[in-house]
Amino acid sequence: MNLKLKDIVPQLITVIAVVLIFGFFTYNAQINMENRGIDFGYGFLSQESSFDVQFSLIEYDGSHSYFRAYLVGLLNTILVSVIGIIIATILGVIVGVARLSPNYLINKFAAFYVEFFRNIPLLLQIFFWYFAALRALPLPQDAEAIFGVFFLTIKGLYVPAFIWQNFSIFFYSLVAAVIAIIVIRIHAKKVQENQGKQIPVFFISLGLIFILPLLSFLIGGVKLSFEVPVLKQLATTSFIYEGGVSLPPELIALTLSLSLYTATFIAECVRAGIQGVGKGQKEAAASIGLTPNQVLKLVIMPQALRIIIPPTTNQYLNLTKNSSLAAAIAYPDLVLVFAGTALMQTGKAIEIVSITMFTYLTLSISISILMNWYNKRIAIQEK
């Protein structure tokens, strides 16, 4: 070992500084908590929370524990993030491709959209949708049905609920279809490598994913019916929709603004990615006789995706983190339910804020690990 003093001293100084800072903080925290009579611990998580949450995916009321409240908030956060990511991706890809369109109008329209939504703070957009735009919607009794089943009112969006019978059979058939598709894909690849024959995997997969669940309806006894929301009068001026699923306006405003905002960034990533593939690649692919579709599928997209995915991952992470702005419009997400209400009730600032931060860290890191894995899979295999 050739340890030099020059190497050790800077590291030692840094470590000592970090330790001192943290030590200072913990020391103060201990004294402060002692003075205020707060004890440190996570035992409160199993206590009864005794507050209600407006919108939750799992069964929850005041008699459940704080941990259950935490789960409610977490699931709501994940719900917003997933919906937002899906919409933002679709919109972003469309706008990104539109920005490369030879059509002047489409091109400028897309550019306008990107420049407009990108340069306005997200919080302002959320407020705009929630306090200004969605407040202009009709009252429940005045709402007109969209396609006869959806009702968009000031109290939220009412959609029909699915009512399943023997849902598990349907689910298993879906799983079976997915497994079959994976097996067929592997087999098809082997066949192509060995014999050069191409099996139309796409159509077979499409067929499987439709036919197997369909069979479960015909043979397996699965039944699906819809429960359409119906207007009900509570008092002379108070109306409400019963049945179906109601999406609160907070959720709508949040997903709308999150996806509109993030889509602009994804659009820029997509544009950069497609522009990043050299023109020569396209021409070379065309000159060896590939059809335009094949050029896109086999030459352009694999290369463009490699450029698109890393920045897009960042945008997904940003969207997930930005979903915490929900607290500003009282959508019961993790920050509002846990770092807001639960914190007020228990006063356990350090525990609750640290749990919240740790949760977001875990979410971010798991998304980035997932996307890194995918990125590595599609990266060029250099030998």
Add this chain to the structure above:
Amino acid sequence: MSKINFLKPDRANLNTFLYLGSFLFLISFLDVFFNSFFNLNLTGFLPNFLSFVLPLVLGFIGLYFIRIEYSGIKRLDLLNKHINTNNFNAVLSLLIIFVIIKSIPPILSWFVVDASFAGDSKDVCTGSGACWTYIKVWMRRFMYGMYPNAEQWRINLSFISLVLLGSVGYFATDKFKKYLTLYYVVIYPLIAFLFIFFFISGGPVFFDFSYGIIAAILSIVIGFFIPGRFKFYYFLTVPLALYIILKYFLFFEEYIELGKLDGLNWVETGAWGGLSLTFIISFFCLIFCFPIGMAFALGRRSGFPLIRYISVGFIEFWRGVPLITVLFMSAVMFPMFLPEDFFIDKLVRAIIAISLFEAAYVAEVIRGGLQALPRGQYEAAKSLGMGYWKMHIFVILPQALKLVIPGIANTFLALVKDTPLIFVVGLLEIVGMLNLAKTNPEWLGFAMEGYVFAAIIFWIICYAMSKYSYNLEQKYKTDR
């Protein structure tokens, strides 16, 4: 006359197709135009659905007819090339044109025609348009927050002086150009700090602090004239000596008491707000996050493993959590970590939190620039006998920072857009003030105007910044 095949427009019957197509397109255009601007339905005699899609169909056929390749008419060819390449594009172009025509009248009427500008009470806002009176009445609150009306000249004066001082760089002659970096990185922020904490905040509370700052500035300025080999000892001793002289021997405080320079009222930071607070916070976070970010970027690429791990931990931690939880932490958790009698103003806490948060992003951006530099640059600098700091300051960082101008600009843009989040710690900048004004019982129901107003302001700021960064990028573009 040759036979006309309507299914295939060609050059032989150029004029026929041109006139026919233009005519059909004109009809569809006029139909939509009259419908939206004059509320006239020219095709009202038709069934509802047909009347709705007729302009689209007519326009589509019209565009189909005039899509003639190599027509020889320059304008037509340009039109075809840009908006009318094929059927799909034609439909999209038509839809966009119609949407634009349809949306102009309602937007115009809301913004200008039916809007009310005059007066200073809610009563004038009876029209269906926007109520800009609301903005007019609340303008001072939106700009200065709860800052007392009589004292607002202090904010204006400080901002004007700071902008003037900031524009020094444009007028600097070549002789002083080399000091500009020092000026902008050290002296200007300190002056800005003094301005804001003396002038906007008022009162002699921060005097002790300001002695230190004055001592630092003075010693740096004098430091230029000190020969290089004494510099180390100079900076080791003189600033401290200056500080002590200023504090204990010159008795500024007494002079100021006598001269009534502290006639300014103390305005606590809770009363600051509006757009001016947005500027103050963005400015300080921008100044703080840059050096911190640079330090952690270098730390992440350092050869010492412990420093590297600490930097990675720092960066990944701040990048992994949302800003709102960081502000929550600074509001409810941070006071627990400080000695009991130690109080930090909530504005300062917010600035620290945002700076640390953005510093992690700046660090990643700068790291990207450092990684993009070819190894040859490092090796060349080392072979000239440069040490770590010399190499980075004179060779690596100037090139790396040039590379990352767009990334840095994006981070600063994000910073400006993140400032509204300070509502978490109870500070109200322009969006917060809007939410406050919205709940005022005398001015209920004007949320839309307020948000549109703030959106326009933010859009102008952010768009100008992004354009400026684009210009910088073009200016410093070096071919590699």
